[in-house]
Amino acid sequence: MTQELHIVGGGLAGSEAAWQAAQMGVNVVIHEMRPQVETFAHQTGDLAEMVCSNSFRSDDDEQNAVGLLHWEMRAANGLIMAMADRHRLPAGGALAVDRDAFSQGVTAALTALPNVRVEYGEVSTLPEDGHWIFATGPLTSPALGQAIQSETGAERLAFFDAIAPIVHADSIDMDVVWAQSRYDKGDTEAERKAYLNCPMTKPQYEAFIDALLAADKTEFHDGETAGYFDGCLPIEVMAERGRETLRFGPMKPIGLTNSHDPENKAYAVVQLRRDNALGTLFNIVGFQTKMKYGAQTEVFRTIPGLENASFARLGGIHRNTFMNSPTLLDDQMRLASKPNIRFAGQVTGVEGYVESAAMGLLAGRFAAAEILGIPLPAAPQDTATGALIHHITGGAEAKTFQPMNVNFGLFRPVDGLKGGRRGRKDRYKAYTDRAKADWTGWLDAQG
Structure with a gap:
């Protein structure tokens, strides 16, 4: 047998x-x-x-x-x-x-x-x-x-991994946000509009970075240190590396044109990607975070188009053993x-x-x-x-x-x-x- x-x-x-x-x-x-x-x-x-x-x-x-x-x-x-x-x-x-x-x-x-x-x-x-x-x-x-x-x-090896939040689609302001994949990439219309984009002006971006840096974060227990994997860095850790880091990372505006205002280029863009087949949930791309829950809702609602966002899941941080x-x-x-x-x-x-x-x-x-x-x-x-x-x-x-x-x-x-x-x-x-x-x-x- x-x-x-x-x-x-x-x-x-x-x-x-x-x-x-x-x-x-x-x-x-x-x-x-x-x-x-x-x-x-x-x-x-x-x-x-x-x-x-x-x-x-x-x-x-x-x-x-x-x-x-x-x-x-x-x-x-x-x-x-x-x-x-x-x-x-x-x-x-x-x-x-x-x-x-x-x-x-x-x-x-x-x-x-x-x-x-x-x-x-x-x-x-x-x-x-x-x-x-x-x-x-x-x-x-x-x-x-x-x-x-x-x-x-x-010695047991570990680093900390962070999870991005998920937003209810019906709480996103589509008068501000537009649908477009970067560089209009995709073979079908649905693929070319698979992402929702929240545009930011320079003052809005600067205010967002200030709020992100000042927000309450999850504290580690005594003796723990955070060794993050670079492919899954919390956004606040990226922001701490330099105020422009996010604008050249998950918030880069290249390859995108605001259909509500095509003549003006956004200084930074927050992207959301569909999370289920119904299109009722969207995750915020690259926005893994270690902010406390209250701080997350406050900071993320400063993003244009997400002022009234309802969250199906907030971000989190956990130990990742390898x-x-x-x-x-x-x-x-x-x-x-x-x-x-x-x-x-x-x-x-x-x-x-x-x-x-x-x-x-x-x-x-x-x-x-x-x-x-x-x-x-x-x-x-x-x-x-x-x-x-x-x-x-x-x-x-x-x-x-x-x-x-x-x-x-x-x-x-x-x-x-x-x-x-x-x-x-x-x-x-x-x-x-x-x-x-x-x-x-x-x-x-x-x-």
Whole structure:
């Protein structure tokens, strides 16, 4: 009889791992502590619940590394990408989803499989035997975190992650706000108008920065320090780095023309992206925050068009746990001291929904192949998936290891290509062509 694969954590990585292993014929048990053990960020007990953004970022598979990762996961019959495509929302060149429908779809697809079952309850120890994948994500429970720390002998690593607020659409003033994707990007009218834009004059921007800097913030407990991931910085931390930082970041006005006042260029723009299929909810793009709730409503209502905003969810901040994977995991994602255990997802030191799910895809395939006695080579390094796992299992400098999004900086150079900005388009295309060929070959070799 086929041995069971136990997967701890029903987030995006755990769900993808379960799907991949089940498709290979292995019996899978998903251990999910929600809803019995709640977290501050999750709202449901559904698998693959998205708690921060509803975007998987760029879907361009020729000029963007995360878009290439999308392509690789689709080619591998990935569940996460299939559900993202099914529940896609207009978002210009990005892949955004209706978060509730997405997680419900993942849950339904997995629970419909005869060789998958879900057991609810917390797993707080590292088992001595059996086949296990731990994909507990950034909100790994304190008990399990302590078990990991005790086993690895390494100091528990953590940084703080912030969540952006969500606004009710009917509370947005559309006489001020206009719909447009940056540079009118998108193949359809809906995609070209996937974002709502709140314009600011220079005085309005300066007043907003003043209010942001003066607002009450969440304080850390004694002994805690904030090591933020640069891809998810709270807006007030960005503002502290310089008054113009936000205007060259999430509030940049380029590529946008105010349809209410096309002759006047906004000094800064706050963008909102649709958060559900009904179009009743919008999240404020890039506005992760550690402001206290009262301060958030006060500051965000100074944004033109949001003076009467009603918030479905305010922002928040939480600890995000990850391992020093270069010192702990092998290229099959096994824990060196307990090779019956694999890790996947954000806890391994990748950052982002898609990156986490991609590590789940690999862990699920590696574990299933081991159970079935089928040799499975490491993922090709020159693919997006392979570049990520290479980075976290040995390519990164262990002393300075921090969570990483997929990017072309992780790829080995392609010989004969020019460097610099002029050659970047050709270089990225060469990366993606090489990756697609290598990834297709890796999948074909598995039958």
